[in-house]
Amino acid sequence: xxxxxxxxxxxxxxxxxxxxxxxxxxxxxxxxxxxxxxxxxxxxxxxxxxxxxxxxxxxxxxxxxxxxxxxxxxxxxxxxxxxxxxxxxxxxxxxxxxxxxxxxxxxxxxxxxxxxxxxxxxxxxxxxxxxxxxxxxxxxxxxxxxxxxxxxxxxxxxxxxxxxxxxxxxxxxxxxxxxxxxxxxxxxxxxxxxxxxxxxxxxxxxxxxxxxxxxxxxxxxxxxxxxxxxxxxxxxxxxxxxxxxxxxxxxxxxxxxxxxxxxxxxxxxxxxxxxxxxxxxxxxxxxxxxxxxxxxxxxxxxxxxxxxxxxxxxxxxxxxxxxxxxxxxxxxxxxxxxxxxxxxxxxxxxxxxxxxxxxxxxxxxxxxxxxxxxxxxxxxxxxxxxxxxxxxxxxxxxxxxxxxxxx
Numbered sequence: 001x002x003x004x005x006x007x008x009x010x011x012x013x014x015x016x017x018x019x020x021x022x023x024x025x026x027x028x029x030x031x032x033x034x035x036x037x038x039x040x041x042x043x044x045x046x047x048x049x050x051x052x053x054x055x056x057x058x059x060x061x062x063x064x065x066x067x068x069x070x071x072x073x074x075x076x077x078x079x080x081x082x083x084x085x086x087x088x089x090x091x092x093x094x095x096x097x098x099x100x101x102x103x104x105x106x107x108x109x110x111x112x113x114x115x116x117x118x119x120x121x122x123x124x125x126x127x128x129x130x131x132x133x134x135x136x137x138x139x140x141x142x143x144x145x146x147x148x149x150x151x152x153x154x155x156x157x158x159x160x161x162x163x164x165x166x167x168x169x170x171x172x173x174x175x176x177x178x179x180x181x182x183x184x185x186x187x188x189x190x191x192x193x194x195x196x197x198x199x200x201x202x203x204x205x206x207x208x209x210x211x212x213x214x215x216x217x218x219x220x221x222x223x224x225x226x227x228x229x230x231x232x233x234x235x236x237x238x239x240x241x242x243x244x245x246x247x248x249x250x251x252x253x254x255x256x257x258x259x260x261x262x263x264x265x266x267x268x269x270x271x272x273x274x275x276x277x278x279x280x281x282x283x284x285x286x287x288x289x290x291x292x293x294x295x296x297x298x299x300x301x302x303x304x305x306x307x308x309x310x311x312x313x314x315x316x317x318x319x320x321x322x323x324x325x326x327x328x329x330x331x332x333x334x335x336x337x338x339x340x341x342x343x344x345x346x347x348x349x350x351x352x353x354x355x356x357x358x359x360x361x362x363x364x365x366x367x368x369x370x371x372x373x374x375x376x377x378x379x380x381x382x383x384x385x386x387x388x389x390x391x392x393x394x395x396x397x398x399x400x401x402x403x404x405x406x407x
Contacts, residue, residue, distance in 0.1 A: 042080040045069075045402070050084055053401045058097040060236075067237045071244050081405075085398035086257050087244055090264055093391045094243070095208040099236040100163045107157040110165055113202065114142065114156070124299075125199055134176075141176060163234045166203040170227065173197030198226055207233035209243020214301070216242045251340050252366075257395055259366040262388040266292055266371040268338055270384075274369035276348065277310055279355040284313050292369040294337040303335060310334075314347060323350050 045053070051065035058064060068087055072079050095101045118138060123131030142153045152172050159165045174197060205212050216229055221241055224232070232238035247264050252272060254260055259271035270292025277288045288309050295311065296304040307315075311334060318325050325346050333345035342348050356363055371384040 042078075042082075044079040045081065045084050045405070046079075049402075049405050050079070050088075052405060053081075053085060053398045054088055054097065055092060061097075063236065064091075064097055064240075067240050068244070071237070071241050072248075075245065075249060077244070077248050081399060081402040082257065083248065085395050085402055086260065087240075087247065088398045089257075089391045089395035090243065090247055090261065091208055091240070092394050093387070094210045095239075097208065099208050099239055100161050100234045101208070102160045103162060106162070106165060107159045110159065111153060111157050114138075114153075121200065121202070138172075138176065141172060145172075145175060162203060162206065166201065166206070166230060166234075169201045169203060170197050170230075173200060206230060207239030207243065208236065209239055209247070211239070211242040211246055215246055219245055253343075254366055258388050258392045259368075261391040261395070262368055262384050264391075265373065265387040266369050266384045269340075269342070270369040270371070271366040272343075273337055275364055275367045276351060278364075278367055279351050280310060280313050280317065282359055282361075283351070283354055284317050286313055288313060290367070290370045292371065294334045314351070317354070318350065321354060323354070325350055 047065050047069045050068055051061045054061045054064055068084065069079065072083065077083055091097055119132070119135040122135035122138065125131065126134055143151050145152060152168065156168060159168060177197065211233060213230065216233055219242065220229060233242060247260065250268055252260065252269065254271065262271045263269060273292040273294055274290040277290050281288050294308060296306060296308045298304050311330060314330050315327050330347050333342065333347035336342040336345055352363060368385050368388065373382045373384065373387065
């Protein structure tokens with residue numbers, strides 16, 4: 001919904017125009033039926049009240065509370081109990097309210113990662129030919145630069161926070177881009193001037209709310225290069241701003257915050273889309289994975305041309321029921337799976353109608369998506385249900401505190 005993206009551009013408008021823009025946005029979002037948080041009938045919490053619902057173990061609660069208040073004010077998000085506790089719960093789950101948290105064993109995990117998997121990643125990002133060559137150079141740099149006695153590999157083993165590791169990677173890749181090039185005879189391009197650091201940097205989720213760097217780039221709150229954006233994400237305000245934006249700035253007709261928590265982990269509208277996949281399963285007797293992804297996506301985030309299982313089943317379903325929706329229309333509709341417009345498409349409406357007619361069951365909007373979470377920062381694999389349930393527990397604790405507040 002383009003209205004979300006335009007909001008970030010309003011920071012430089014006059015106060016009157018800014019207020020009108022936020023009011024218009026709120027009206028539009030209320031019209032979308034987002035029961036999850038655009039209900040503005042309750043009294044708003046002030047900064048002092050927000051401080052009281054943040055866990056008492058948190059350092060500088062007053063500053064975290066002020067930033068949450070200021071950011072929600074800036075984005076036009078009503079500061080009711082539900083919204084504030086939604087934010088507090090996610091921040092607490094992701095970082096325990098630490099802007100640049102320590103990650104146990106991070107250094108050793110990073111060393112293992114670069115030794116075991118980076119050759120594969122270089123080839124994946126740069127191609128088989130140049131990737132293998134650059135990977136060899138990367139390993140040499142790790143062992144011998146800036147000096148053999150204090151090389152990057154030894155420095156990496158000592159890092160304790162994500163920011164330290166991120167900055168070290170940037171230093172390594174900057175060194176490589178400055179010093180390394182390959183002969184034109186190999187058909188590979190000179191690396192000088194290319195942002196290989198951003199292309200190869202494995203630190204892609206940053207800050208107190210673990211926001212993906214690509215999302216932050218798309219919704220930058222101020223000017224500056226990619227290094228400055230990364231640094232901003234490690235600040236208290238920057239981490240909160242991009243996390244709150246990602247968590248809250250989209251309409252969804254969820255009847256409980258649990259599904260918004262699930263979306264935060266597995267992608268916007270994954271809970272709605274998993275419900276859509278469940279209906280397809282019921283109508284076709286298939287067993288689609290309930291991952292909330294209706295299309296296949298490439299590494300650049302764009303849909304791939306080949307059909308997903310969900311897309312193939314939809315084509316078969318409509319053909320079997322003489323639904324006059326073409327494969328071309330289905331593909332066009334599924335491209336909206338990451339936004340609210342999907343609910344207005346012929347494909348979404350047809351599946352809903354068929355489900356009600358053929359099963360005689362009550363319609364449902366969302367279910368918990370089944371997505372596995374893994375990565376070098378985690379001690380073991382988890383799933384979206386684990387994440388959302390943990391966040392929901394923190395949300396309930398926050399709401400209990402909020403209910404006791406004097407208004």
